Amino acid sequence: GMVATEKFQALASDKAAPWLSEDSLASKGETPLFVGRGTAALVQACADDPKYQSKVSGTIQWIAEIAARHKIRDERGNCPPSFRAFRGIFGFSWIPLTWVVPWWIIKLMTPLYMKQKPAPPADGDDKKSA
Numbered sequence: 001g002m003v004a005t006e007k008f009q010a011l012a013s014d015k016a017a018p019w020l021s022e023d024s025l026a027s028k029g030e031t032p033l034f035v036g037r038g039t040a041a042l043v044q045a046c047a048d049d050p051k052y053q054s055k056v057s058g059t060i061q062w063i064a065e066i067a068a069r070h071k072i073r074d075e076r077g078n079c080p081p082s083f084r085a086f087r088g089i090f091g092f093s094w095i096p097l098t099w100v101v102p103w104w105i106i107k108l109m110t111p112l113y114m115k116q117k118p119a120p121p122a123d124g125d126d127k128k129s130a
Helices: 006-014 022-028 032-048 050-056 063-070 086-090 103-109
Strands: none
Touching: 006 022, 032 050, 032 063
Protein backbone atom coordinates (compact mmCIF):
# COMPACT_ATOMS: atom_id res chain seq x y z
CA GLY A 1 0.00 0.00 0.00
CA MET A 2 0.91 3.65 0.12
CA VAL A 3 3.52 4.32 2.80
CA ALA A 4 3.14 7.71 4.51
CA THR A 5 6.76 8.79 4.18
CA GLU A 6 7.98 12.38 4.20
CA LYS A 7 7.95 12.35 0.39
CA PHE A 8 4.24 11.43 0.21
CA GLN A 9 3.44 13.93 2.97
CA ALA A 10 5.16 16.68 0.97
CA LEU A 11 3.25 15.67 -2.19
CA ALA A 12 -0.03 15.78 -0.26
CA SER A 13 0.63 19.17 1.36
CA ASP A 14 1.82 20.70 -1.95
CA LYS A 15 -1.19 19.20 -3.75
CA ALA A 16 1.28 17.94 -6.37
CA ALA A 17 -0.65 14.70 -6.87
CA PRO A 18 -4.39 15.20 -7.52
CA TRP A 19 -5.22 11.71 -6.19
CA LEU A 20 -3.47 12.34 -2.87
CA SER A 21 -4.72 14.50 -0.02
CA GLU A 22 -3.46 14.94 3.51
CA ASP A 23 -6.69 13.38 4.83
CA SER A 24 -6.41 10.29 2.62
CA LEU A 25 -2.76 9.87 3.55
CA ALA A 26 -3.62 10.12 7.25
CA SER A 27 -6.46 7.61 7.03
CA LYS A 28 -5.21 5.16 4.38
CA GLY A 29 -1.44 5.61 4.39
CA GLU A 30 0.75 3.02 6.04
CA THR A 31 3.40 4.48 8.33
CA PRO A 32 6.92 3.03 8.23
CA LEU A 33 6.37 1.70 11.77
CA PHE A 34 3.17 -0.06 10.63
CA VAL A 35 5.06 -1.69 7.74
CA GLY A 36 7.77 -2.81 10.17
CA ARG A 37 5.23 -4.30 12.58
CA GLY A 38 3.50 -6.13 9.72
CA THR A 39 6.79 -7.48 8.42
CA ALA A 40 7.74 -8.68 11.91
CA ALA A 41 4.36 -10.43 12.22
CA LEU A 42 4.91 -12.20 8.89
CA VAL A 43 8.40 -13.32 9.92
CA GLN A 44 7.08 -14.57 13.28
CA ALA A 45 4.17 -16.43 11.65
CA CYS A 46 6.59 -18.16 9.28
CA ALA A 47 8.91 -19.08 12.16
CA ASP A 48 5.98 -20.48 14.17
CA ASP A 49 4.52 -22.54 11.33
CA PRO A 50 6.76 -23.99 8.58
CA LYS A 51 3.65 -24.97 6.58
CA TYR A 52 2.57 -21.33 6.53
CA GLN A 53 6.06 -20.34 5.40
CA SER A 54 5.81 -22.79 2.50
CA LYS A 55 2.36 -21.43 1.64
CA VAL A 56 3.44 -17.77 1.44
CA SER A 57 6.95 -18.26 0.09
CA GLY A 58 7.26 -16.68 -3.36
CA THR A 59 3.91 -14.90 -3.15
CA ILE A 60 2.92 -11.25 -2.84
CA GLN A 61 1.90 -10.38 0.70
CA TRP A 62 0.22 -7.03 1.45
CA ILE A 63 1.23 -5.58 4.82
CA ALA A 64 -2.27 -4.17 5.41
CA GLU A 65 -3.77 -7.66 5.01
CA ILE A 66 -1.18 -9.23 7.32
CA ALA A 67 -1.83 -6.48 9.87
CA ALA A 68 -5.60 -7.01 9.71
CA ARG A 69 -5.16 -10.75 10.35
CA HIS A 70 -2.85 -10.09 13.31
CA LYS A 71 -4.78 -7.05 14.62
CA ILE A 72 -1.76 -4.76 14.25
CA ARG A 73 -2.13 -0.98 14.57
CA ASP A 74 0.20 1.86 13.72
CA GLU A 75 1.40 4.52 16.15
CA ARG A 76 -1.81 6.49 15.52
CA GLY A 77 -4.01 3.51 16.41
CA ASN A 78 -5.01 2.94 12.77
CA CYS A 79 -5.06 -0.20 10.68
CA PRO A 80 -5.09 1.14 7.11
CA PRO A 81 -7.13 -0.96 4.68
CA SER A 82 -5.54 -2.90 1.86
CA PHE A 83 -6.12 -1.49 -1.61
CA ARG A 84 -7.84 -4.82 -2.29
CA ALA A 85 -10.18 -4.50 0.72
CA PHE A 86 -13.90 -4.45 -0.03
CA ARG A 87 -14.26 -1.90 2.78
CA GLY A 88 -12.19 0.65 0.90
CA ILE A 89 -13.72 -0.13 -2.49
CA PHE A 90 -17.35 0.05 -1.37
CA GLY A 91 -16.93 2.44 1.57
CA PHE A 92 -18.85 0.34 4.10
CA SER A 93 -17.08 0.43 7.47
CA TRP A 94 -18.93 -2.67 8.70
CA ILE A 95 -17.14 -4.92 6.16
CA PRO A 96 -14.19 -6.72 7.82
CA LEU A 97 -10.74 -5.54 6.70
CA THR A 98 -9.83 -9.14 5.89
CA TRP A 99 -12.38 -9.33 3.03
CA VAL A 100 -10.39 -8.56 -0.10
CA VAL A 101 -10.79 -8.84 -3.87
CA PRO A 102 -9.26 -12.16 -5.00
CA TRP A 103 -6.09 -12.03 -7.08
CA TRP A 104 -7.69 -13.74 -10.07
CA ILE A 105 -10.17 -10.86 -10.42
CA ILE A 106 -7.36 -8.30 -10.23
CA LYS A 107 -5.45 -10.21 -12.89
CA LEU A 108 -8.49 -10.15 -15.17
CA MET A 109 -8.81 -6.39 -14.76
CA THR A 110 -5.12 -5.52 -15.06
CA PRO A 111 -3.73 -4.81 -18.54
CA LEU A 112 -0.35 -6.26 -17.55
CA TYR A 113 -1.91 -9.72 -17.35
CA MET A 114 -4.09 -9.39 -20.45
CA LYS A 115 -2.84 -10.80 -23.73
CA GLN A 116 -0.85 -8.16 -25.47
CA LYS A 117 0.07 -8.07 -29.13
CA PRO A 118 3.78 -7.71 -29.82
CA ALA A 119 4.90 -4.24 -30.81
CA PRO A 120 5.49 -3.74 -34.52
CA PRO A 121 9.15 -3.69 -35.55
CA ALA A 122 10.84 -0.31 -35.66
CA ASP A 123 11.76 1.10 -39.08
CA GLY A 124 14.57 -0.92 -40.58
CA ASP A 125 14.45 -3.72 -37.97
CA ASP A 126 12.47 -6.03 -40.24
CA LYS A 127 14.81 -5.63 -43.23
CA LYS A 128 17.81 -7.87 -43.51
CA SER A 129 21.01 -6.41 -44.82
CA ALA A 130 22.29 -8.04 -48.00
